[in-house]
Amino acid sequence: MNAQGIVTALLIPFAGTALGAACVFFMRDEIPQRAQKALLGFASGVMVAASVWSLLIPSMEMGEGNVWPATIGLMAGFAFLLLIDYITPHIHPSGQAEGPQSRLSKTAKLALAVTIHNFPEGMAVGVAIAGAMASGLGAAGALALSVGIAIQNIPEGAIISMPLRAAGNSRLKAFVIGTLSGAVEPAGALLVLLLASVVTPLMPYLLSFAAGAMLYVVIEELVPETARGQHSNLGTVGFALGFALMMVLDVMMG
Numbered sequence: 013m014n015a016q017g018i019v020t021a022l023l024i025p026f027a028g029t030a031l032g033a034a035c036v037f038f039m040r041d042e043i044p045q046r047a048q049k050a051l052l053g054f055a056s057g058v059m060v061a062a063s064v065w066s067l068l069i070p071s072m073e074m075g076e077g078n079v080w081p082a083t084i085g086l087m088a089g090f091a092f093l094l095l096i097d098y099i100t101p102h103i104h105p106s107g108q109a110e111g112p113q114s115r116l117s118k119t120a121k122l123a124l125a126v127t128i129h130n131f132p133e134g135m136a137v138g139v140a141i142a143g144a145m146a147s148g149l150g151a152a153g154a155l156a157l158s159v160g161i162a163i164q165n166i167p168e169g170a171i172i173s174m175p176l177r178a179a180g181n182s183r184l185k186a187f188v189i190g191t192l193s194g195a196v197e198p199a200g201a202l203l204v205l206l207l208a209s210v211v212t213p214l215m216p217y218l219l220s221f222a223a224g225a226m227l228y229v230v231i232e233e234l235v236p237e238t239a240r241g242q243h244s245n246l247g248t249v250g251f252a253l254g255f256a257l258m259m260v261l262d263v264m265m266g
Contacts, residue, residue: 089224
């Protein structure tokens with residue numbers, strides 16, 4: 013994976029957040045529900061397929077038939093995100109509050125929720141890039157994973173910037189705050205890459221850890237959002253398309 017590919021994979025998810033936050037400049041309310049359902053479903057499909065082909069299968073291949081590193085890393089990824097959700101006060105995009113009570117505003121909690129999940133997503137991209145660099149894994153997998161996360165980040169950027177605008181902030185301020193919520197993703201990826209030489213022996217665990225974190229986000233955040241209310245069938249169709257696209261990309265180009 014060359015330097016240009018690495019930079020591209022690092023910045024694509026952040027660009028998705030910025031694009032979503034930019035909705036505040038040309039939309040009065042929010043992303044249309046049909047489009048949001050389709051986007052979240054598509055992102056879910058891409059992320060699930062990427063977790064399998066770009067993270068879990070390479071993890072087991074690096075373990076040379078030993079399934080335990082992949083299993084341990086997968087469960088650790090789930091546990092890590094579950095712990096973060098439990099100890100940190102936040103609000104899901106649906107408006108449901110979780111975690112300890114705090115005096116943070118609803119918008120602040122929502123921004124915190126998005127930021128919380130963006131960091132491990134960035135780490136997942138960093139792990140995929142490090143795997144491609146260290147073991148000759150296909151660069152297509154890391155890029156497709158970045159694209160899937162970026163698609164998911166579009167509505168996330170919007171659900172931060174739009175309420176900020178509705179609360180009386182300027183469009184520019186709402187855009188900047190919404191965009192900054194995604195800045196932790198390239199930071200998380202860079203952290204993994206800077207420690208790549210140290211973590212290479214742990215790569216089977218880290219790849220599956222990233223898969224666990226990604227799957228947690230899909231199950232906890234994305235799938236419930238696509239299934240809630242009307243037009244859930246669009247989310248299902250989007251999931252199928254995203255999963256199929258990621259599978260084809262990873263198998264043919266990986």
